[in-house]
Amino acid sequence: MSQTAPSFATLYDAVRRIGQEVAAKHADDIDKKARFPFETIAALREAKAFSALVPQAYGGSGLKMRELGMLVSALAQHCASSAMVLAMHYTQLCCVVRHHGGVAFFERFMREMVERQWLMASMTSEVGTFGDTRSSICAVQAEGERFTLAKDATTGSYCGHADVIVVTARRNAEAGASDQVLVLLREGDYKLEQTTTWDTMGMRGTCSPGFKLTSSAPLEQILPEPFGDISAESMVPYSHILWSSLWTGIAAGAHNKAATYVRGVARKNPGTTPPTAVALADLTVQVQTMRHHWQGLADEFDAIAAAGTDAKDLTSIGWALKMNSLKTACSDAAPRIVHGALQVVGILGYKNDSPFAMGRAYRDALSASLMISNDRIAAKSAALLLVFKDE
Numbered sequence: 001m002s003q004t005a006p007s008f009a010t011l012y013d014a015v016r017r018i019g020q021e022v023a024a025k026h027a028d029d030i031d032k033k034a035r036f037p038f039e040t041i042a043a044l045r046e047a048k049a050f051s052a053l054v055p056q057a058y059g060g061s062g063l064k065m066r067e068l069g070m071l072v073s074a075l076a077q078h079c080a081s082s083a084m085v086l087a088m089h090y091t092q093l094c095c096v097v098r099h100h101g102g103v104a105f106f107e108r109f110m111r112e113m114v115e116r117q118w119l120m121a122s123m124t125s126e127v128g129t130f131g132d133t134r135s136s137i138c139a140v141q142a143e144g145e146r147f148t149l150a151k152d153a154t155t156g157s158y159c160g161h162a163d164v165i166v167v168t169a170r171r172n173a174e175a176g177a178s179d180q181v182l183v184l185l186r187e188g189d190y191k192l193e194q195t196t197t198w199d200t201m202g203m204r205g206t207c208s209p210g211f212k213l214t215s216s217a218p219l220e221q222i223l224p225e226p227f228g229d230i231s232a233e234s235m236v237p238y239s240h241i242l243w244s245s246l247w248t249g250i251a252a253g254a255h256n257k258a259a260t261y262v263r264g265v266a267r268k269n270p271g272t273t274p275p276t277a278v279a280l281a282d283l284t285v286q287v288q289t290m291r292h293h294w295q296g297l298a299d300e301f302d303a304i305a306a307a308g309t310d311a312k313d314l315t316s317i318g319w320a321l322k323m324n325s326l327k328t329a330c331s332d333a334a335p336r337i338v339h340g341a342l343q344v345v346g347i348l349g350y351k352n353d354s355p356f357a358m359g360r361a362y363r364d365a366l367s368a369s370l371m372i373s374n375d376r377i378a379a380k381s382a383a384l385l386l387v388f389k390d391e
Helices: 008-033 038-046 065-076 080-099 104-116 227-268 276-307 317-345 359-366 374-385
Strands: 120-123 141-143 146-153 164-170 180-186 190-194 211-218
Touching (some): 008 038, 008 359, 065 080, 065 276, 080 120, 080 164, 080 180, 080 227, 146 164, 164 211, 180 211, 227 276, 227 317, 317 359, 317 374
Antiparallel strands (some): 141 146, 164 180, 190 211
């Protein structure tokens, strides 16, 4: 490992501190103004958190899925928007780390990521595809050693604040809608025109309105593997596992506030157990269940990746069902746990100016079931179950 690459323990301590001292301080202002979490992102960059999953051979920390999830979850307890940016950055970076194919450009990019700590964003949605990331209308247009690409995206995840954007598109003008590639664009390769606003109920700091993108870059910036493989083997597991770790962090943050409140009540009445302690005990079970769910699948992913059998195992029906179940279970559990914490705390959780306020966590957690609709995922699982035989 490079001498400058921090270990997991060092990164975890740094991210926890950033969460407590930076993210928590600015979270309410970020939420109120729907502004980008500049302070937290700067602190994460200083801690070299953005290159955490770059392999040690390229100078990074080489963290595994479970370790990345722990970073995201720790940050989410204090500012879910900041944690979502970090989770989505890792999801984009993993596509390069796991699918660069030995292309010199991408190998240089990983080394430069360690030095520059670029923030990566994504543009996988498109007007006319109705949220289906495995379908594109726009296409790469090759011109000599370069290409041009124009895309009208319904959502550009914090693209206006990123250094790098990865974009899905059809391989060429003759390709079918699902014959896609993933293109990496750096600052200077593209121009953005904002087309919609981002005035949302929750996750307001992720700043993800729609954009029209126009770009031109060398052909070497197109990842060599088909996006279908990248999606199944990397983008889907990273997004679903890291999102679930994030939602667990939101739930844990609300639970921690409820626990602090109940302990305060208990101190005022020594020798008695507050009635709300029973409800708190139930919430503890629910948070633990969420945590074990995502960590168990993170460990399974890490084992598959270490064994080098990704293509077989990560494209199986059984794995797809596990990912679908994880996403729906954790996205449903998070707002339920925050609601339970609110009931434990009572009116102090309802007041926005209280140290026990639950409003932001509640609104952020409600986004979970909408990020790829749970109804859509359930329908896909239902279809898969018709042909799946569990062994």
